Every structure is written in structure tokens, then in C-alpha cells.
Amino acid sequence: MSRFIATRAIRGANRIVQEAEDLLEKALAEHGPDTKVTFPNTAYYLPVILGLTGREVATLGDLKPALAQAGSLLHPVPRDQLWTPYLGEALDGGVATLLAEEAIMGIKYALGEQPERLDGYPDLVTAGGEGYCNGPIDDVQLRAWGIQLVDGRMPGFAAIVGAAKSNEVAVKIVRELQMRNILVFLCGNVNGRSIIHQLLEEGVELGYDTYIIPFGTDTISAIYPLGFATRSALTFGGMKGGQAREILLYNKFRVFAFVLALGEVDDLKYATAAGAISYGFPVIADTVIPEILPTGITQYEHVISMPFDDIEGQDDLERAERLVQKCIEVRGVKVKIAEIPIPVPYGSAFEGERVRKDDMRIEFGGKKARALEYLLMRDPDELEDGKIELVGPDFDEVEEGGAMDVGIVVEVGGRKMQKDFEPVLERQIHYFLNAAFGVQHIGQRDIAWIRISKMAADKGFRLKHFGEILYARFKGEPWNSIVDKAQVTLITDPEEMKKWLEAAREAYNERNVRVAGLTDDAVEEFYSCTLCQSFAPTHVCVISPERLGLCGAYNWLDCKAANQINPTGPNQPISKGECLDPEVGRWSGPEEFVYQHSNQSVEHVTMYSIMTDPMTACGCFECMVLVIPEANGVMIVSREDPSMTPAGLTFSTMAGIFGGGLQTPGAMGVGKYYLTSPKFISADGGFKRVVWMSSFLKETMPEEFKAVAEREGVPDLIDRIADERSVTTVEELLPWLEEHDHPALKMPPML
Amino acid sequence: MAEKVEIPVQKWSGRVREVTLGATKEEGGTRTRSVTVGGEATLPFLHFEGELPHPPRIAIEIQDKKPEEWSPLLLKAWEEVIDDPAAWAKKAEERGADLILLRLSLDDAQGEENTPEKAKSTVRRVLAATGLPLLIFGPGQVDKDNELLVAVAEEAAGERVVLGVCEEKNYRTIVAAALAHGHLVDSRTPMDVNLAKQLIILIHDMGLPLDRILMDPSTGALGYGIEYGYSVMERLRLAALHGDTMTQQPILVTPGEEAWRAKEAKVEEGIPEAWGDWEERAIMWETMTATALIEAGADVMVMRHPESVRLVKEAIDKLWVKEG
Incomplete structure (x- = not known):
């Protein structure tokens, strides 16, 4: 692990455990050890402490041994001369941080200081009350969302910590996540500004109904999303308190969550992030921080740095979009496309349909023109997921019943994608296109032959819709288990067509050689x-x-x-x-x-x-x-x-x-x-x-x-x-x- | 002089899992008793060969509203209670059911859409009316199944009901609901050994323990594909006894629904005289279908007519003789 991150995480952990101990001492002195400690509407005590240590904390007095355990996980901050790996120490520190943070929130609930009140935002209405942040998610909501997370309707949750570059970017990020049905959990601040403030100022509605939950403007409230994750494992994984390893693994493999750190990352954020990494949740930051790429604890990379202003894109909104895409990719969240946006009906019932010459608006390939389809694998980082581009004119200028050249190039990438799967996926193009009403597809490779009916063209079907179909299908089940990203280019420009035709033929040839060389031995x-x-x-x-x-x-x-x-x-x-x-x-x-x-x-x-x-x-x-x-x-x-x-x-x-x-x-x-x-x-x-x-x-x-x-x-x-x-x-x-x-x-x- | 014949005994390496339906007060529910099925270490009724700890059990199917599409014979048999699922459940218990299967409908008796609230209230009333363990099946439309079953799963939390049906195209939400509230599920596949096994694996992969899954390989009625269903059940059971762990689930089948779809059970007029009395024939059709299926290894049979239930129970009692 990065020495820098480890150092800061361990330092942050030491400080927060100390802070929790001080707070507890003070509360014990003022209120006594029998003072009740509960989170509202949950049967899981303080869930992170319960899950990771098996302790059922019900009073201030119960917190003492829990914090002692947190203290025992602390390691000294690495000295400058030390160059050993710090992963274990930093992760221990992360867990200690979570225990301390939850203890602090427990104490604050006992003292009536949680959920957090946000003055000046009357529109804020949450389960925590009018003008209050949410506090922990209650058990009823946990089950309702949990079922959707488990059955896959919700791909996962995003814990956003800090504040975005601007209000506009904050809104864009949240909308991008919402669009994909991802739960959005908000907490933390940068110099007093939180994404919660930003969204409220822009009139974004927060709460259970909109799947955007403001937990609090401090970093400590990040403990609530992790409590949610812990309770998911207890509820849906059938685990018991104290099965720390099982709970963490459950989250790694089944709860598709990630942390998006917006703005400067301080010691406490590093320490909390180390805690999140133990759950298998990767951290993506929009600032310059050292990356931890090797995988192990998380399924893929641990820590990714995407300095916001360096993200490619025309403006901040496009950058925000890319940032969210990266998060999804790093966590391996699969997002489904509900409906294919094309102007004609779509379904396998239309597969066998023929478009006769008289009904035909245009054809590609056949005797009078060329049609090419070529699917190739790319490094996911080179791909812009969902991009559909037409290079050259559409068919509007071609006379009715005429023909023109088209090249359909599909570029896909994914962690499980292999070069060998290219022809297997490419062959699906035939079935995918044929399923559109008014489209007939025959052949494959550079002898494909496609017709579009007058009816389909009248309804507005154009070349880009081939792209929409292919993108949606390759990103749909079951292909999405190997395709993480896809983009489609439709080529009618003669120069480009020539170029791709050459590239494709070379690839076909390579594939033939590969298949010929594939022997049983x-x-x-x-x-x-x-x-x-x-x-x-x-x-x-x-x-x-x-x-x-x-x-x-x-x-x-x-x-x-x-x-x-x-x-x-x-x-x-x-x-x-x-x-x-x-x-x-x-x-x-x-x-x-x-x-x-x-x-x-x-x-x-x-x-x-x-x-x-x-x-x-x-x-x-x-x-x-x-x-x-x-x-x-x-x-x-x-x-x-x-x-x-x-x-x-x-x-x-x-x-x-x-x-x-x-x-x-x-x-x-x-x-x-x-x-x-x-x-x-x-x-x-x-x-x-x-x-x-x-x-x-x-x-x-x-x-x-x-x-x-x-x-x-x-x-x-x-x-x-x-x-x-x-x-x-x-x-x-x-x-x-x-x-x-x-x-x-x-x-x-x-x- | 009588020859002494030695009965060959097969040694099986595998055994079917035990699955417990329903939970008593001590077990966190409100049932007067729970019912355990499975556990077979040999083929059906071969007590001399291996252990068979639990006899096949019968669930009587009831519906949340009068099932207009059912045979008039069934409507007559349950006449006094058919408009009230709670009374129906109670009556079914009196008529010898080991379990109650409550099927939820798309619409209520007034023709209005069934809602999670209505379904919850039905389940609440049925649970109060009978002490038997419950199986709850949705109306069979993906969206509605999910909407209603999630709600009733919450309502019946702790009762270890069987939620159904999970099918390859739609199982995730039902399994998630079972996970959240401690229930079981029915895993149904269309008469195929590998598909049956695959769905068990998929459901188990979501984290539901195997002792909370019933395997429902589907079947046909007598004369309508029963041999196909029988063969699939038999092969599943053989695979289980051979040690294939993902087939070692107790089997649930629905002979009632299947048999009462058959012409022989449904039709009164325009048939050869030799077919005899309609009611007797229909009851026998269900009875014969069910008794064949217990020979194939069924652990839970969902049935409809009280008289067929009586006859099948009698058959089970006669076959369930441990001393040979």
C-alpha cells in the first residue's frame, strides 16, 4: 500500500480513536454508564461494532470495551525510514476508525446531538426530521432497499464524501448515479462546504423517495453507509454479529458500493477510506492522491485518483459524467438498459421477418453495395461507454430502394473479455439487428446484407439506431457478464470505410489462422x-x-x-x-x-x-x-x-x-x-x-x-x-x- | 418348502437434505407445529434399504378469492368456505392437510387489483386461522409476484413460509425477500434435470441456505406427460442418492393443479359413457396422479380435492410400513 496513504490513515485513526475516548469519558462523567445508546429504528445495536466485534452496545458503559478494542488495532505512524508494506496496519487503522466513529455517533445520539441539524435549509426533510440530516437508515428501509440490491434492480450504492467542484457538478454527479438506479449516500465536507449544501442550494430533493440520503456534513457520518452495509450482511447474508471476516467478504462480493471522495482528502478521510476498503469498497478521488492499483482486498483497484480538471471532456459536466463512469467500472457495477431507444418495435418475434424489394427503403451490402461488421476488443480505458457515432452521411440522400455502403464497428471492453470472444460476440450482431421490426439481416463479416423497410424509415429509423440496438444488447444480459463497456461506430464515409474494411479483413484472417491453429493438443x-x-x-x-x-x-x-x-x-x-x-x-x-x-x-x-x-x-x-x-x-x-x-x-x-x-x-x-x-x-x-x-x-x-x-x-x-x-x-x-x-x-x- | 429370497440392497452414497417448513413459537413463529420433509437415504418406501425419516406430505391449495376458473366439483367441495381464505384454510386443516398453500390472485373478489396491503391482510388472516405451515405462491406474473411476495414475506416474518415460485426468469427478488425475512423458496423449472439443478445453484449462490429450498421440477397429470415428469423426478432423486449435492433437495409437485386441468377431470358432457361418474373420475384422476408422483420421490404434493387428499393419505399410510 502506498506509504503516504498508510501514514495518513494510521495518523487519522489514532486521532479519531483518541477523540472518541475523550468524548466517552466526558459523557460517562456527565451522564453515567447506564445511559442508553441506540440508533433509532434498528434492531442491530450499533451495527458496525456489532458486526465486526459481536458487541451489543446498549449503554454508554458498553462502549468502553468497544473502544478499547479499537485502540488495540492501532499501530504507530510509520517512521520515515520504514519501508515495509503498511497494508495490514492501515486496514487495522481503518477498522479502528470505523469503531470509533460509530461510538462517537452512538454517544451523540445518547446526548441528542444526532442526527445533524442543518440550519438555513428548510427544504431538507428526511427520516431524521424536518431540517435534519438522515442519521442511520432504519431497518424497514434497509430491507426494502436490500431486496432490490440483492435481486439486482439496484446495482449498488455510492458514498460521496466531501464537496464537488461546483454546485452544477454536484448535481450532475448525483443525476448520473440516479439514472443508473444507484443509491446515493452523502456525507463529509471540504472547508465546511458539503455536497449536501450544494444539492440543497440547487433544489435537489433528498430523502428515501429520491434515493439520495444526506447523512451529515462531517466525515464521521460516513459510518452510517457502512452500518447499512454491515446490516445488509447480517440481514441478507444470514451472518451473526462478530463474524467480521464473513461480513466483510459478503460486502466485497455482493454489495456493489464505492466511495467517491470529492475535494481534498484529510487524515480522517484516509482513515475512513481504509475502513471502507476493508469492506471491499474502492475509493475514487477527484483530486491528486497516490493510487493503489493492485487488487486484493477490493475486487479490482483499491484507490483511484482522477483529478477532476484533468479528466477529458468538453466541460465540467462531461467530466462529471466520466468520473461516475469510472467509479462504476472500478467497482464492477453492472447497469442494465431498460428499453432500447429506437422508433420501431423490437423483439425476437421479428427475427424471421423479410423485407421485400418493394417494401425496402434502403439496403446495405448485397449486390450493389458493401456492408461490413466487425467487433473488436479494446482496453476499457480507451472506450467511451455508450458512444454511438456516425461517420459520414445517413441514408436520407439515397433514393428509395437504393443501396449504400455501411461499416458497423463495435468496440467492447471488459475485465472478463477475451480476444477469443470477438467472433462469438460478432456473430450476435445478426440476431440483434434482425430483432428490430423492419430490419432484415443476412450474412456476417464483410458479406453482411442488411435491409431497412420503408415503414421503419418512415418512423424515423436511421443508422444510429443500429448503434442503439447493439449497445443495449451487448450491455444486456447475458452478454454484460463479459462486456463492461461498448461503443458503436457506423461508417458510410468512403475513406473510413476503406480503412476499416482493411482492418477487418486482416482481423478475419487472423481469426481464421487462430482457429486453424487451435488444436486439441x-x-x-x-x-x-x-x-x-x-x-x-x-x-x-x-x-x-x-x-x-x-x-x-x-x-x-x-x-x-x-x-x-x-x-x-x-x-x-x-x-x-x-x-x-x-x-x-x-x-x-x-x-x-x-x-x-x-x-x-x-x-x-x-x-x-x-x-x-x-x-x-x-x-x-x-x-x-x-x-x-x-x-x-x-x-x-x-x-x-x-x-x-x-x-x-x-x-x-x-x-x-x-x-x-x-x-x-x-x-x-x-x-x-x-x-x-x-x-x-x-x-x-x-x-x-x-x-x-x-x-x-x-x-x-x-x-x-x-x-x-x-x-x-x-x-x-x-x-x-x-x-x-x-x-x-x-x-x-x-x-x-x-x-x-x-x-x-x-x-x-x-x- | 418356501425358498428364502434375499433382497438385494443398494448402498447409496448420498442423501436428500431435510427441510423444515413453518416455525412454532419456540422457533420464532406462531405455527402449532412445523413440518420437516426430505432426509431420504434411499428410493421411496424402500425402508429395508435405507433411512426414510419423513413421509410425503400434502399441502391443500387454497386461494385468496373464489377461484372461478376451478372445476365446479372443487367449488362444491369447498362451498361453504370458498369465499373466505381464512375459513378455507381452517377447513383444509380439518380435512387432513399437512400444509396450506395459499395462492394469491391478480385481482380481488371485487375485480379490483390485488395490492401488497390486501395480500398482507389475507396472509395475516390465514396465519391466524390455521396452525399449519404455509406456502404462499404469487399469481404467476413476474411484476405482481414480486410486488406481492415481498410484502407478504415481511408480514409473515419468522414463520418460515415457502415463497413461490422462483423460476429462471424471475427468482432474485423472491429469494431476496426470503433472505430478508427468514423464509424458504420453491424453485421451479420445466421438467429438466439440469435446469432443476442450475436454478438450485443460482438460488444458493444468492446466499440462501440449501435447507431453505424446495425443488419443484414440475410435472404433468396422468395421461398428460406424467411419465416425463416422473422420469425427471426419478433421475433427480437418483442423482441425489448418488451424491450430487445440488439435487439433494426435497421435491414439491403440484398434482392438484395438473390433474384438474385434464379433460377427464374437467368435462362432464360429450364423453363416452364408459368414463363413468364425473366426480368419481375427477377425484381418481387427481389421486392417481399424486400416488404415482410419491413413487417418483415427491416430498410435498399440492392437491385440491379433500377426497383425493384422503385417498392419497391412505395410500401413503399403507406404503409407510417400516417392517417388511
């Missing part, structure tokens, strides 16, 4: 998919970089992202464990996982063999692979092919026989892109075993199969594979294969 973990267990209870897909899910919908990268997004969902990492047989692709990890998750019914599984413990089949596989013993090879039937096959079975019959979670040596359901993988039944001889294949596959993936044939060293292999146009029985198959000199006939026997 190169990773430590595979992923499971148990989505189909609802109808195939013993089916577990094991998804590796070289073998995608058999429905074709999930590859390894998708699973990785899905697991990050939904850690309890159907895609779980499976550690490969020990390699038991590289030939058939048998690892200890998948074997154990499949056994446990198939209701202990599938004991063994391999990744690369159709003969030895093949993977189970659910029912939604894209292709069926089945051994044809007579031909010493396999046939592949695609889901789209309704015709009879040499096995005497149609696809749907096979799906019935081999699906439902069964493991059948000689039969396997696969995703069609597994067919092109070097690991495709590699233990049994690989793709050269394919003697028959639905023509649909040959026609839809010609390039891919050509590459496979070359890789296998038989460039015209595909032409030597029979299909339903030439062969529908096994009797016809053998002569056909001999005639075409199929390599499988010369391979070692499969059985």
Missing part, C-alpha cells in the same frame, strides 16, 4: 454441453477445438464464452487430465466427466473413433456417420437428405435408432464441420474411410472438402465418394467403389 480444457439432456438424459457432448458439438451450433470458442457468461450453465470446462490413448483420443478428464454427467451410465468415451467408445448421440446431430462393413468404410448422411441410404435406413430412422443418448460403436452423430477436421475418426483411418456421402454436403461445402481431399493425399477423393444420386443400396455401392478405385477398399479392415 494446444489446449488444456475441453468443454461439455449437456443442453440436450432434457430429452437425451445420458448424452454429454465433449467439445474440443477439433471437434465441435454434434448439433453444429457450438464450437470450442462458443463454449468457452458461454461458460464465462453463464458459469452454472450447460457448458462446463472439462480438464483433459491424463492422456490414456492418443490414438483414439481418450483422456481421463472427459472419461470421468461423461461418467458423472451421464447419470453414471456411459463409462468410456473417445474423441476420434467411431469403433471404440464413440461419443453418445443426442438426436439433433447435423450428420449421421455409420459404418458400412461391406465397404470397409463409413457413410455420412446429412440431416437435409431424406433419401434412402446404402445402409437401408433413412436419416430420420437412424436418428431414432442411434439418438437419445445412446453409445453405439459403428454409429456416430456429428456436426458437419467435424467432417473436415484432421481428427475426424482419425483412429479409424480418417476421411479416406468415407465411401458414401449425401450430395447436399458435397454441394454446400465444396471448398472445405476439396481441402480435406488434398490433405488426405487423394485430391479427387470427393469424386470417388458415392452419393444418393448414384447409389442407394449396398449392392450397388461395392461395384461403384471398385469402379472408382476408392482408397477404403485397400485400407486395413475396420472391424
Whole structure:
């Protein structure tokens, strides 16, 4: 920890504990030890003292041992020569400070000196009374807000200490927080000016109803928000007084709060901040103070300094906005967007809608223009969350039914974001845009094709609305678990378009190379998919970089992202464990996982063999692979092919026989892109075993199969594979294969 | 000479959690008794194989206003009390309920919107009228459920009621209310082992202890998908006994609601004569649905007709024979 901060926090702690002791001595002498000490309308005594020490303080006399305990946490102020880390000492000092501060407030309540009276502000009406600050939040309100904090409707609370640069900035900061449904707690002052004064002067209504609570104009009243946090843990975390560690951890992981220190930070503020850090609440200051960036006690950074005048922005209001954004980011608060601000209805019901040529206002991409979509990861600090920019003209000047170029560039950042997730997120653009009424989206990358209907355009739908949609969706569930910040740029300017097109193509290329380089040997973990267990209870897909899910919908990268997004969902990492047989692709990890998750019914599984413990089949596989013993090879039937096959079975019959979670040596359901993988039944001889294949596959993936044939060293292999146009029985198959000199006939026997 | 047949005994590594509904005065509530379910260390009724500490229990479903959409047979069965949830609860207790499930409606009897205040008053009256532990389910619309359940959770603080229903799309507020006031929740998922497990994990992740969660995997009535529901329950229970800790929750199902939706229970006219007497058939439909489900591992069954309740209790008593 910063030596400077530690020094000042420890100094502040020593002073406030002394102050509390003096005050207590005086109160004891004047009023006696039996004088009642209570906060109004709470069953939690003095909550911070109760939570952290287990002491149920009810009288002035009870405070004595509590303060003694605070005193025992104090350490001497570090001397100049000492250079050891001070984190522990400073945090102890922080806790001592909180105990002392609460003791002081307890005494003041006993003496009738709290809540604080603010003269000259008749508009101030709080739970503390007319003209009074609020004092502690009562238990009823704690539960009401607590439920919202726990269920996520309220993302968290902000404790603002001090005074803003100006009244205008004070109002802006509070409004920004309010807009995000964040509770605002106010306390402290700078040279006698408090943000409470500033807001009251600007006519901002304070109180439970507006979610802005003035606790007091001194730093000590910051104890009330921390009391609120402590009681949250006691109420919602089921903790008991004295479970200090559990209470602090509860707050770290579940109460999304932060401290925003406005204006100069003095010793007592440092000491109180050290107390807040123990709760996992980071401190963001708008002045120059040493930062404490390494994480540990708090989830992310501990102390951030954002000198107000140095914040980028056109004016103070924009600076205030950025400051609040930074606070939210540092605490990791997730804010949801309630409604997408576009002039047409939005919902998945509109996904399949077509915009016909006659109804079309404009199209992007297709034959007459280009459309590009590119999602890339950025450092969150480089992003301005929510920024939506149009570079170039909108489509108003283009004639009705015309076409124009557009580039949609989405930049996202987040602590859990990974470069590998770029294509996974980018693919969502299709679904997101399609869900707008009057928008049709086809394709992806630089072959996207988008149409906007006349109706949508008449209602005012313009290019920036693409940005609104994408921003809202990427910041909505479940994607917001990896996207903290997003901005969208829409490009129609030809020069810019050219630039982005190049950048995007380079990125696409890199991604292709990356995917090609992703091999089963190169990773430590595979992923499971148990989505189909609802109808195939013993089916577990094991998804590796070289073998995608058999429905074709999930590859390894998708699973990785899905697991990050939904850690309890159907895609779980499976550690490969020990390699038991590289030939058939048998690892200890998948074997154990499949056994446990198939209701202990599938004991063994391999990744690369159709003969030895093949993977189970659910029912939604894209292709069926089945051994044809007579031909010493396999046939592949695609889901789209309704015709009879040499096995005497149609696809749907096979799906019935081999699906439902069964493991059948000689039969396997696969995703069609597994067919092109070097690991495709590699233990049994690989793709050269394919003697028959639905023509649909040959026609839809010609390039891919050509590459496979070359890789296998038989460039015209595909032409030597029979299909339903030439062969529908096994009797016809053998002569056909001999005639075409199929390599499988010369391979070692499969059985 | 009689052959001595040895019954094979399976050794299970897992066991279902015990969950206690309701709280007596000593436990911080006002119930005359609390009801503990779960704790099974083997499959249903196999006393020879493992410990089964608690028999399945029956909750009778009542509503805060006359449920006009219910079968006339049910309305007739509860005729004198159907307009008064407190009297209904009392009557249900007399007719053999172990638990009372109070379902809140969107509107009150006058057709006006139900409000937190009205719901609280209903709960207060029902709590006063019966000493049985309570389950309180919302009307089934997200916003209204949350609004009403938060309020009644506060009203019933300390009573360890079961709040429901938590579903994947809406569980956070209900769980938060249960956390705030010491209640339990019903975790409902649409007939799928993994979804059932996942929602338990999500609810538990919010901080609600596992001994305050009932697992509601949903089910269908006899002839309407019961085999699907049965299979899911069976697999959940097998997973629990195999040691999968997130499936070791007592199971709640709603055979009453399901059975009384079936044509066989609902329709009086235009059906084959062979179907026989309507009332008898309807009661049997609910009874058969429920008795099948206790064989699948149900711990709490929510039922509607007093006569079916009697029959199912009789069946449970007969099956609950510890000496074989």
C-alpha cells in the first residue's frame, strides 16, 4: 500500500480513536454508564461494532470495551525510514476508525446531538426530521432497499464524501448515479462546504423517495453507509454479529458500493477510506492522491485518483459524467438498459421477418453495395461507454430502394473479455439487428446484407439506431457478464470505410489462422454441453477445438464464452487430465466427466473413433456417420437428405435408432464441420474411410472438402465418394467403389 | 418348502437434505407445529434399504378469492368456505392437510387489483386461522409476484413460509425477500434435470441456505406427460442418492393443479359413457396422479380435492410400513 496513504490513515485513526475516548469519558462523567445508546429504528445495536466485534452496545458503559478494542488495532505512524508494506496496519487503522466513529455517533445520539441539524435549509426533510440530516437508515428501509440490491434492480450504492467542484457538478454527479438506479449516500465536507449544501442550494430533493440520503456534513457520518452495509450482511447474508471476516467478504462480493471522495482528502478521510476498503469498497478521488492499483482486498483497484480538471471532456459536466463512469467500472457495477431507444418495435418475434424489394427503403451490402461488421476488443480505458457515432452521411440522400455502403464497428471492453470472444460476440450482431421490426439481416463479416423497410424509415429509423440496438444488447444480459463497456461506430464515409474494411479483413484472417491453429493438443480444457439432456438424459457432448458439438451450433470458442457468461450453465470446462490413448483420443478428464454427467451410465468415451467408445448421440446431430462393413468404410448422411441410404435406413430412422443418448460403436452423430477436421475418426483411418456421402454436403461445402481431399493425399477423393444420386443400396455401392478405385477398399479392415 | 429370497440392497452414497417448513413459537413463529420433509437415504418406501425419516406430505391449495376458473366439483367441495381464505384454510386443516398453500390472485373478489396491503391482510388472516405451515405462491406474473411476495414475506416474518415460485426468469427478488425475512423458496423449472439443478445453484449462490429450498421440477397429470415428469423426478432423486449435492433437495409437485386441468377431470358432457361418474373420475384422476408422483420421490404434493387428499393419505399410510 502506498506509504503516504498508510501514514495518513494510521495518523487519522489514532486521532479519531483518541477523540472518541475523550468524548466517552466526558459523557460517562456527565451522564453515567447506564445511559442508553441506540440508533433509532434498528434492531442491530450499533451495527458496525456489532458486526465486526459481536458487541451489543446498549449503554454508554458498553462502549468502553468497544473502544478499547479499537485502540488495540492501532499501530504507530510509520517512521520515515520504514519501508515495509503498511497494508495490514492501515486496514487495522481503518477498522479502528470505523469503531470509533460509530461510538462517537452512538454517544451523540445518547446526548441528542444526532442526527445533524442543518440550519438555513428548510427544504431538507428526511427520516431524521424536518431540517435534519438522515442519521442511520432504519431497518424497514434497509430491507426494502436490500431486496432490490440483492435481486439486482439496484446495482449498488455510492458514498460521496466531501464537496464537488461546483454546485452544477454536484448535481450532475448525483443525476448520473440516479439514472443508473444507484443509491446515493452523502456525507463529509471540504472547508465546511458539503455536497449536501450544494444539492440543497440547487433544489435537489433528498430523502428515501429520491434515493439520495444526506447523512451529515462531517466525515464521521460516513459510518452510517457502512452500518447499512454491515446490516445488509447480517440481514441478507444470514451472518451473526462478530463474524467480521464473513461480513466483510459478503460486502466485497455482493454489495456493489464505492466511495467517491470529492475535494481534498484529510487524515480522517484516509482513515475512513481504509475502513471502507476493508469492506471491499474502492475509493475514487477527484483530486491528486497516490493510487493503489493492485487488487486484493477490493475486487479490482483499491484507490483511484482522477483529478477532476484533468479528466477529458468538453466541460465540467462531461467530466462529471466520466468520473461516475469510472467509479462504476472500478467497482464492477453492472447497469442494465431498460428499453432500447429506437422508433420501431423490437423483439425476437421479428427475427424471421423479410423485407421485400418493394417494401425496402434502403439496403446495405448485397449486390450493389458493401456492408461490413466487425467487433473488436479494446482496453476499457480507451472506450467511451455508450458512444454511438456516425461517420459520414445517413441514408436520407439515397433514393428509395437504393443501396449504400455501411461499416458497423463495435468496440467492447471488459475485465472478463477475451480476444477469443470477438467472433462469438460478432456473430450476435445478426440476431440483434434482425430483432428490430423492419430490419432484415443476412450474412456476417464483410458479406453482411442488411435491409431497412420503408415503414421503419418512415418512423424515423436511421443508422444510429443500429448503434442503439447493439449497445443495449451487448450491455444486456447475458452478454454484460463479459462486456463492461461498448461503443458503436457506423461508417458510410468512403475513406473510413476503406480503412476499416482493411482492418477487418486482416482481423478475419487472423481469426481464421487462430482457429486453424487451435488444436486439441494446444489446449488444456475441453468443454461439455449437456443442453440436450432434457430429452437425451445420458448424452454429454465433449467439445474440443477439433471437434465441435454434434448439433453444429457450438464450437470450442462458443463454449468457452458461454461458460464465462453463464458459469452454472450447460457448458462446463472439462480438464483433459491424463492422456490414456492418443490414438483414439481418450483422456481421463472427459472419461470421468461423461461418467458423472451421464447419470453414471456411459463409462468410456473417445474423441476420434467411431469403433471404440464413440461419443453418445443426442438426436439433433447435423450428420449421421455409420459404418458400412461391406465397404470397409463409413457413410455420412446429412440431416437435409431424406433419401434412402446404402445402409437401408433413412436419416430420420437412424436418428431414432442411434439418438437419445445412446453409445453405439459403428454409429456416430456429428456436426458437419467435424467432417473436415484432421481428427475426424482419425483412429479409424480418417476421411479416406468415407465411401458414401449425401450430395447436399458435397454441394454446400465444396471448398472445405476439396481441402480435406488434398490433405488426405487423394485430391479427387470427393469424386470417388458415392452419393444418393448414384447409389442407394449396398449392392450397388461395392461395384461403384471398385469402379472408382476408392482408397477404403485397400485400407486395413475396420472391424 | 418356501425358498428364502434375499433382497438385494443398494448402498447409496448420498442423501436428500431435510427441510423444515413453518416455525412454532419456540422457533420464532406462531405455527402449532412445523413440518420437516426430505432426509431420504434411499428410493421411496424402500425402508429395508435405507433411512426414510419423513413421509410425503400434502399441502391443500387454497386461494385468496373464489377461484372461478376451478372445476365446479372443487367449488362444491369447498362451498361453504370458498369465499373466505381464512375459513378455507381452517377447513383444509380439518380435512387432513399437512400444509396450506395459499395462492394469491391478480385481482380481488371485487375485480379490483390485488395490492401488497390486501395480500398482507389475507396472509395475516390465514396465519391466524390455521396452525399449519404455509406456502404462499404469487399469481404467476413476474411484476405482481414480486410486488406481492415481498410484502407478504415481511408480514409473515419468522414463520418460515415457502415463497413461490422462483423460476429462471424471475427468482432474485423472491429469494431476496426470503433472505430478508427468514423464509424458504420453491424453485421451479420445466421438467429438466439440469435446469432443476442450475436454478438450485443460482438460488444458493444468492446466499440462501440449501435447507431453505424446495425443488419443484414440475410435472404433468396422468395421461398428460406424467411419465416425463416422473422420469425427471426419478433421475433427480437418483442423482441425489448418488451424491450430487445440488439435487439433494426435497421435491414439491403440484398434482392438484395438473390433474384438474385434464379433460377427464374437467368435462362432464360429450364423453363416452364408459368414463363413468364425473366426480368419481375427477377425484381418481387427481389421486392417481399424486400416488404415482410419491413413487417418483415427491416430498410435498399440492392437491385440491379433500377426497383425493384422503385417498392419497391412505395410500401413503399403507406404503409407510417400516417392517417388511
